[in-house]
Amino acid sequence: MPQPDSPSGLRTGLRGLTTRGRSFLAAGFTAVLCAYVFGQDALLQIGVLLAALPLAAAVLLVRTRYRVAGGRRLSPYRVAAGQEARVHLRLDNVSRVPTGLLLLEDKVPYVLGPRPRFVLDRVEPRGFREVSYRVRSDLRGRYPLGPLQLRVADPFGMCELTRSFAASDVLTVVPQVQSLPAVRLAGEASGHGDSNTRTLALAGDDDVIPREYRHGDDLRRVHWKSTARYGELMVRREEQPLKARATVLLDTREIGHRGSGPASSFEWAVSCAASVGVHLMERGYRTRLLTDTGLAVPGPESGVIASVGEAAGLLLDTLAVVEQSDGGGLGRAEEVLRLGGEGVIVAVLGSLDDEQVARLGRLRRRAGGAVAILLDTATWAGLRHILPDAPDQDATDQILRLREAGWTVLPARAGDSVPALWRLAERTAGPAPYQSGAGS
Structure with missing residues (x-):
């Protein structure tokens, strides 16, 4: 756990004087001055005592070497908008002397709530204290937490010094993800079944990659040509079907959305894209996120991300910070899809013009x-x-x-439920009119 830097020097102590300490110091100097003018020895003694008390407190506080360590733990570190997360703080006294009065304060953005402050009374040697507080935000984003500040005060409240820890953490507030019903989408098998069928149809007997025979292999899989060539029993490899693929296209154009804040159409679209993306990953799709700016986030089994949980986390982290773009069209997204657009496309779209509708027809x-x-x-x-x-x-x-271009169109209005809307995708799905002769 990190430890704070300890300030030193009388000047640092004087800067840490509280209002009470400064008042005592001013009163002492005034009494000393009056004693000198009026020749009152008793008043001089009182003035020296008043001035010496805050100075002694400052020197004592500066020379006190508290060795403390602080840590922070988020539970969870990724939370949906509108839900609460708990921040756990721990302060350890690693020295052999007890501490005095400690004031613990954590720095948080204003959107997460008020700045938490805690008063910790004497911490015994090798002891620790644990406190926690809750944060909540209706706005998605990445919010820094920290650094943790420790205020050390003397018993008389004359001086107060602030020591900061260097470590900080980040809380990620992701869009709300709603559970969607399992529906069968039009053409959803084209990401694996059709492509695999076409590959096997084009592959001849010479294209089979054999391997050595293993005990328990089905003899019907023996590849006799390879057996004769290599002089040992060879069998055909098991066919591995291609994994279904999907692309979630999010329209982030500022001119395509209305409203502001959490109730805007853009925030609804972001939440919808998050729900659809996570849902498709859970159903086994190798899902990627694509925006109109050309930003593409890979999904599981892409060579970079291995598990569905990691892919879903990356998608949500990306959507947590996605912002509206100043673009006017979908040209960049079309360029990305040209490199590999097989599978299912789910597009969450704002207002369109005729040119963008034509581009979507080509993407289909x-x-x-x-x-x-x-x-x-x-x-x-x-x-x-x-x-x-x-x-x-x-x-x-x-x-x-x-719809004439082959899209399954689901009109969405403010207040519509994403799960109810998604359920219509199966009922309104129909075969594309051009599929018998598709080509591009």
């Missing part, structure tokens, strides 16, 4: 299945509270065009 041709969660951002801005059911002709035309 590179995917086995595609679901578009299209936000009616006007409902987040309160522009349709008078006629909430009034149709938006432009939005209706965009939905029709996307």
Whole structure:
């Protein structure tokens, strides 16, 4: 555990004088001056005593070498927006002398709540004290905690010195993740079944990679050509199906969203993308996150991340700090998907124009299945509270065009539940009209 730096020097002690200490010092100097002017020896003694008391407290406090160590533990270190996390603090007295009155203070951002302060009375030699406090934020992000500050005071309250620990921690507030129902998406098998079938169909008998026969192998898997070539019994390797792949496309364009703060359409979209991404990972998809800026976060089994838990944590950590972009289109995301767009695409989209709808139509041709969660951002801005059911002709035309291109479109409005919306993906899913002759 880290230890604080100990200040030294009378000047440091004088800077740590409290209001009480400064008042005693001023009163002592005044009494000494009056005693000199009026020739009162008794007043002189009183003035020296008043001035000496805070000075002695400062010197004593500066020369006191408290050896303390402090630590911090977060439980948990990653928390969803709107939920509480607990911060545990521990202070150890590693010296052979007891401490005096200690005031412990931890530095936290204002969005997490008030700055916690604790008063610790005498800590025995080799003893420790543990305290804790709670933090909560409705805004996602990464918030630094610390450094921990220790205020040492003398018994008379004349002087107070602050010693800081260098260590700090980070609390990550991630978007809220909602549990989604298991639905069968259109084209969801194209990430593994179709691709694997095409590979096996194109592979001839000479393309089989054999291995040595092992006890217990099925004799029907014996590869006779390789056996004759190598002079020992060889069998075909077991076929390893490709893992289903999925891409969650998040539209972060500032011009595509309305509202501000936690109730904005952008925050709803971020939470929706987090829920969908974690849900697909739990269902076995090798899921990556992609934004309109071209930012791509790999999923499990990508060569960098091994487990689903690590991949989900990386996705949530990325979404915790994602910000709105000043871009105007989806061109960069299209470039990334050109390098490998097979599998399922789930796009969480804000307001679109005709060019972006056309780009989405081209992206659909590179995917086995595609679901578009299209936000009616006007409902987040309160522009349709008078006629909430009034149709938006432009939005209706965009939905029709996307569906004609093969997208499963789920219109979303302010207040809609992500699990209820996701359940419609199976009911509204239909075969893409161009799949029989797809190509790009």
